[in-house]
Amino acid sequence: MNKLHLYLLAATAACLGLGIFMYKALFMGFPLSPVTSTEVWNVQARIRFVADGNPVKASIFIPSGSNRYAIVDEHFVSGSFGFVVAREDSNRRATWSVRRANGKQSLYYQAVVRRVRTSAPLPGVEQPQVAPRSMEGPTAQAAKALLGEIVAKSADTPTMVAELIKRLNRPDPGENARLLLGAKPTEERKVRTAVRVLESAGIPARAVSGVSLKEGPEESSKKTNLIHWLEVYEKQQWQGFDPRTGTSPVPVDWLPWFRGSKKLATLEGATDLRVTLTVSPKLEEGVAAAVRRGEISKPVLLRFSLFSLPVNIQAVYKVTLLVPLGAVLLVIMRNVVGIKTFGTFMPVLIALSFRETGLLRGIFLFSVVVALGLSVRFYLERLKLLVVPRLAAVLIVVVGLMAALSIVSYGLGGHSGLSVALFPMVILTMTIERMSIVWEERGSVEAVTAGLGSLLTAAAAFVVMNIKWVEHLIFVFPELLLVLFAITLILGRYTGYRLLDLYRFRDLARG
């Protein structure tokens, strides 16, 4: 009767938890694994130069966004410079100026770029006027001749552009092309040449400079170079062409920075201009991104989920929800395996702090604090203090030790010791106290055994709790707590042998 009741309760909890879990996973589109995708990038342009006391004017093109990318936040670090952003043709240009400047100067442009997915057709662009280029002498002749060869091999504008790019990319592009490109042409030069050839045929074309927004595996900040491609006006739109392959459209991760054949940055009144561009991807978790994009249906349910909480509280729950998991693991270690630990939930809390310190460093720091604390505790033993004052004294020593460890390791130039501050000090104090009592009553072997048992359990809990996938599952599907609840209920009536009982009673098995 009693057992039936227990099994029914456990089965109900497990079914309820699994049911909600399945519904959310299968019908509401919650992702089962922590897919992260890069949706946001930080881009930065850093301008450095050396000023020598004269008025300085530095300017740089800045991106204006495209139909694929939106500039969501911009930030200028100007120092003592005055600064202005102005439109210039289809570009934006930021200009910094100052009356006097001396020595090395650094200016920054920083922007947050977010990928947008719009399916709306782009508004038509007005037919651009092709200004007749003054091409004279041999170059004009060469362009005309090259054009003639290409037109013969193409049907329409896109195929013509592709053919032109193919021709310019050949190792041996022919005499006409070589005359236009010069020796050892850069990508930029090829694009400009293509623009000139196309313009001479009356086809509106322009060069585009931009950066590639790669999806990094981690949050990494990478220096990047400008890439160049070609845009041709066709069917009331500017279409991009990859200058390496001649294909259209250009890869999605290309962010246009500015258009035209000008230089990225200009400098007046100073020397040694250097421009560095960096791009750093920012990972975003699948669920958050999906919620933002509205891919997960039934947002009403979401309003009453953990995702409705402020982000910092969400972060707290990400950790808090792992505690039940650690507790279940602890139950298994104690009641099924039979490992002895100090304090019921001490290993789980230690495992939580291992998440901050890392496993090996955590074990090292924990051992150091406990060993030092124990030696102080043994000294205090000789003073025959009463219980509560003695505990308070050990607590004070533990806090002092933690601070000292942080200071010493920081002083030696490492940040690794700083994380010791995250250890739960009261738990450490109680561990030291219990360990010393066991040491006195049962001997060092038993004390060290239980100490190692605690560490082993903490390490096991850490390994499980540190799996990203586990963290994701329990946070996105908190109803799995019901399943954990059911497991603990069942384990609460586990009356079989513990693994270590087999060792303890092995003599009885012999006879």
Place this chain on the structure above:
Amino acid sequence: MLSILRALKRKGVLAINKRNADYTLKFNPRSLYPLVDDKSLTKQLAQDNGIAVPDLYGLITVEHQVRDLPTILGSHTEFVVKPAHGSGGEGILVIHGRLTDKYRLSNGQMITHDELCHHIYALLSGLYSLGGQPDTAVIEYRVEFDPLFERISYQGVPDIRIIVFLGIPVMAMVRLPTRMSQGKANLHQGAIGVGIDIATGETLSAVWKNDIISEHPDTGYPVTGLRIPNWEGLLALSAKCSEMTGLGYQGVDIALDKHKGPLMLEINARPGLNIQIGNNCGLLPRLDLVEKHHLSLKDVAERVSFARQHFRAALC
């Protein structure tokens, strides 16, 4: 590993999960625990029920009463100081003699009156109690153990542990202090556990640490094959203790006094499981048998004879 598991199952070895879930949690109501966790309460209860216990000389519950210690002791030169909430034999001082303001311990060491008082202060503050709660010091008669044990115990007080289930004694052992256990009768600390045949009161094989032995490691005298005097009386005493507390599953610790016979020392609501090793026998078959028959057994005498009939060592 699997073969060990099967052998243990076949023998019916009771392990801790099952003891907790199916015996202590089921048969020992929480409300009765204070009766056995506080030794002064147990003693009071035993005296009310006519069960022999070591005479109580006095209780010290608050610090200022320590000053009255000489009054409490009166003319007694031998006594025991123990914490009412102690466990595992911790905090027990056995005084064998007294010279004006000095006391002689069981190992011959002398302590001063001040040291004795400090021990009591520390005891009152909860040094030896479970969870460190304030405690009471029990000052009582020192058991002069039966000459039978003189040659097979090293200092300390040997005691007899009998597991009683639903009023019926199911398994028993003698716990002999050794040099390693520092005079304590706790198996964890290195005392010897010697199984006792319930039917005859004769000692069986002995377990010390993890080894089966037949002689006391410190004195060299055999520990197997000894006959405990007044065995029937001991069994009856343990059965009476079960009636007294109302706990279904309990361990009764009894000392054999030279002059006063069996004296109940304390009762344990969660008795250990190593007793099975000393008896080379699992508890489960005996517990199952008791559960089947206990309702038909009316009084202590019937229960004792049931135990002596069914729990012979040869049947194991």
